[in-house]
Amino acid sequence: MSSRHSPCFILRTVDYGERDVIVTLLGRDAGRFAALARSARTSRKRFGGALQPLRMVEAIYTRPTRGDLHTLQELEVSEDYPGIEERLELLSAASYATELVRETWREGEDARAIFELLRQFYAFLPRCDDNLAILCLTHHFELSLLNLYGMAPSIAQCARCGKAAESLPRARFARSGEGLLCESCRHPGEAVGVIHPLTLTLLLHLEDPRNARPPLPLEDALAQARRVIDTSVDSLVTRALPAREMLRSLVTL
Structure with a gap:
């Protein structure tokens, strides 16, 4: 069977036997798939340091003749993101984004949009110079991912009638995760x-960073915004995410 090529991100690796590794990948062209990297633990010639998350790799693989497990022939790092692994706060945010994609994106789904979203997150994360910037970028990632699923809370307008947020006397958000609701709806x-x-101003900024960010301090506003976003994220995931808990313990204002 002929080999295939695809830019990929590694979502997870699991040791298999004494020498092999099972790798979960997100390919720009191939979507999500699992592959067996034979002798990956004993030979660095074909994989080198490319079996690590948080970098883009060029994967050469063959599709299975039966079952779902591909065969990974070779990996080469094609894009690195210097700085992510130098600060624990950045590493925890990158690990959470990776975990969120791994736990929600399924095989068979077109992955081009989520691949680019993850690539941009890795690329912009090292530019965050404080915890506020890390949290804002991470919440933007969450909202963007929810939008790809069609599950993002409505922030700029009423989720049911479309009435603009700025025309409402109070901003009420449905605890179901649907988003902003006007009193009539x-x-x-x-x-x-x-x-x-x-x-509300902060949520509009997190949804689209081109919108102005409210002035400091933002501790209370960020805590409220997090609860709004968490409601929607929690409706998407099926289990607790350890990387999110680590992020919350490390990155605080």
């Missing part, structure tokens, strides 16, 4: 949370 007894105007 809220069902009787429907659970909502009222957020501060600064939080």
Whole structure:
């Protein structure tokens, strides 16, 4: 069977037997797939240091004749992101983004958009010079990923009638994760949370960084914005994400 090539990100590696490694990859062209890297633990000639996450690799592989496990023939680093592994805060954010993609993106789905989103996140992360920048970039990544799934909370307008957020006397967000609700669209007894105007401005910035960020301090607004985003992320994932907990413990304001 002829070999195939694809730029990939490594989402996970698991040792298999004494010499082999099973690798979960996200390919720009191939989508998500699992592959067996034979003798990867004993020979560095074909894989070298490319079996590490947080870098783009060029993968050469063959598709399976039966089952789902591809065969990984060779890897070569094609794009590195210097700086991510130099600070634990950056490493925890990158690990969380990788984990979130791994736990939600499925085989058979077109991966071009999520591949580019992850690439941009890795590329911009080393430019974050403080914890606020790390948190803002990570929340932007979460909202962008949710948008690819069609599950992002409506922030700029009412989720049901489209009334603009700036025209509403209060910003009420549905606790179901649907997003902003105007009073007319809220069902009787429907659970909502009222957020501060600064939080709404921050959410609009996190959704689209071209929107202005509210002035400092942002601790309270960021905590509220996180709860809004977490509601939607939690509806997407099926288990607790260890990397998210590590990020929350390390990156604080």
